[in-house]
C-alpha cells in the first residue's frame with residue numbers, strides 16, 4: 001500500500017470534487033466542528049491534508065498525528081498545515097501501533113481502503129476513544145448513478161492507486177456490530193455520504 005497514492009496525489013482533491021461535488025468537504029466540515037479543543041488526534045489516511053487549516057481554526061491546541069501511506073500526500077499536507085499547528089507526520093501504512101496512543105481518531109474516506117477483516121481489527125486494546133468517521137455508506141445508495149460513480153472511482157483507484165477491493169466495505173455496519181456507540185450522525189442529502197462520531201466499546 002505504501003506510496004500507492006503518490007501518482008494521484010496532485011489531482012486527488014480536484015478529482016474527488018469533480019465526481020462527488022463538494023460532499024467530501026461538506027461532510028468533513030461537520031465532523032471538524034465537533035472535534036475537541038485539545039488532546040491527541042490521530043488522522044488516518046489524511047490524504048492531501050486540505051482539512052488541516054480548518055482543524056487548526058477550530059482546535060488550535062490539538063496535538064495531531066497525521067498517518068499517511070503516501071509520501072507525496074504528506075508533502076502536500078505539510079504545505080496545507082499552518083506553521084503553528086502541532087503535527088507529527090507518520091509515513092506508514094500500519095496504523096495498529098498508533099491507535100492505542102490516541103484518544104481521538106479521525107478517519108475520513110479511509111475505511112473504504114480497507115477490507116472488512118482489517119476494519120474488524122480497529123478497536124483499541126485499552127482505554128476509551130472517540131472516533132470521527134466519514135465515508136460512503138453502501139447501505140444507502142439512492143440511485144444507479146451513485147453506484148456508477150462509486151464503481152468508476154474503484155476502477156480508477158485500481159488502475160492508478162493499486163486499490164485492492166471491488167466493492168465498498170460496510171464500515172459503519174461493522175463498527176456498530178463491534179459495539180461502537182454512535183454519539184452523533186450526519187447523512188447528506190445524497191444519502192450515501194455519511195458521517196458518525198462514535199465511542200469505542202468499554203473494556
Ligand SMILES: C[S@@+](CC[C@H](N)C(=O)[O-])C[C@H]1O[C@@H](n2cnc3c(N)ncnc32)[C@H](O)[C@@H]1O
Nearest residue numbers: 005045046047068069070092093094108109113
Ligand atoms: C481515499 S483517500 C482519502 C484522503 C482524505 N482522507 C480525504 O478525505 O480526502 C485515502 C487515503 O488513505 C491513504 N491510505 C490508504 N491505505 C492506507 C494505510 N493502510 N495506511 C495509511 N494510509 C493509507 C491513501 O494513501 C490515501 O491518501
